[in-house]
Amino acid sequence: MRNPLQDQLLKAGLAKKGKLAQVVREQTKQRHAKGAQPIAVDKVDTAQLHAERVERDRQIAAERNAQARQRELQAQVRQIIGMHKLASTGEIPYAFEDAGSIRRIHVDAAQRTQLAKGALVIARHGEDYLLLPRAAADKVLERDPASIVLDHRSGDASKATSQSDSTDDDAYYAKFEVPDDLVW
Numbered sequence: 711m712r713n714p715l716q717d718q719l720l721k722a723g724l725a726k727k728g729k730l731a732q733v734v735r736e737q738t739k740q741r742h743a744k745g746a747q748p749i750a751v752d753k754v755d756t757a758q759l760h761a762e763r764v765e766r767d768r769q770i771a772a773e774r775n776a777q778a779r780q781r782e783l784q785a786q787v788r789q790i791i792g793m794h795k796l797a798s799t800g801e802i803p804y805a806f807e808d809a810g811s812i813r814r815i816h817v818d819a820a821q822r823t824q825l826a827k828g829a830l831v832i833a834r835h836g837e838d839y840l841l842l843p844r845a846a847a848d849k850v851l852e853r854d855p856a857s858i859v860l861d862h863r864s865g866d867a868s869k870a871t872s873q874s875d876s877t878d879d880d881a882y883y884a885k886f887e888v889p890d891d892l893v894w
Contacts (some may be wrong), residue, residue, distance in 0.1 A: 711727070714828070715767070716730055722799050725872040726765060726845075728868060747807075752867070762777070783853045784854065787850050787853050787857050788852045790846055790849050790850055790853075791833050791835045791840060791842065791846070791850065791857070792835070793846075794837070794842055794845075794846035795833075795840040795841065795842060796821070796842065796843065797840040797841075798815050798816055798817050799818070800816050800817040800818030800819070800821060800822075800841070801816060801818070802816065802817055802818065802819065802822055803816055804817045804822055804825060805813070806859060806860040808834070808839075808859045808860075813839060813859075814881065815832060815839050815841070815855065817841070821830050821841060825841075825860070826862060827862070827863075828844065828861065828862040828863030829842060829843070829844055829845070829858075830842065830844070831847040831860060831861040831863075832858075832859045832861075833847065833850060833856055833857050833858050833859060834856075834857055834858075834859050835857075839859060844863070845857055847861060
């Protein structure tokens with residue numbers, strides 16, 4: 711029952727006759743064994759590795775989908791701003807704060823009053839700042855609130871909650887008038 715390789719190993723003196731007989735017996739036992747054989751550790755490892763690989767692929771796909779959705783929203787914001795931008799060709803500099811620094815955009819008197827009332831907003835478009843009407847600004851706010859730099863209408867809601875806490879200060883400062891033509 712020995713194969714030619716085993717015979718060659720015996721003749722060369724690299725294997726012992728007893729060890730060779732033991733290996734042959736184990737091989738025949740494995741071939742003729744009855745009942746359930748124990749699950750090989752390799753099969754368990756491959757199943758576990760496959761499950762881990764599937765989960766990792768699922769996470770990567772979810773990240774890619776989220777990034778694609780974010781790029782899609784950014785493209786929609788750029789398109790909305792590009793379509794609805796208003797020309798700011800006035801001579802009055804309108805100052806606003808963005809990222810910790812004071813920026814200026816030149817507007818005319820009508821645009822300045824609309825900015826103060828919240829009918830117009832200032833949006834960031836790359837490195838430029840553009841004027842947008844309220845309807846377009848609401849669409850941009852749904853997709854990317856960080857693109858809107860100045861919005862007096864949404865800022866009033868946050869100021870109202872802080873002003874309710876300081877009613878004593880309001881009563882004191884009510885006696886001082888603020889000029890209508892104050893521009894900073």
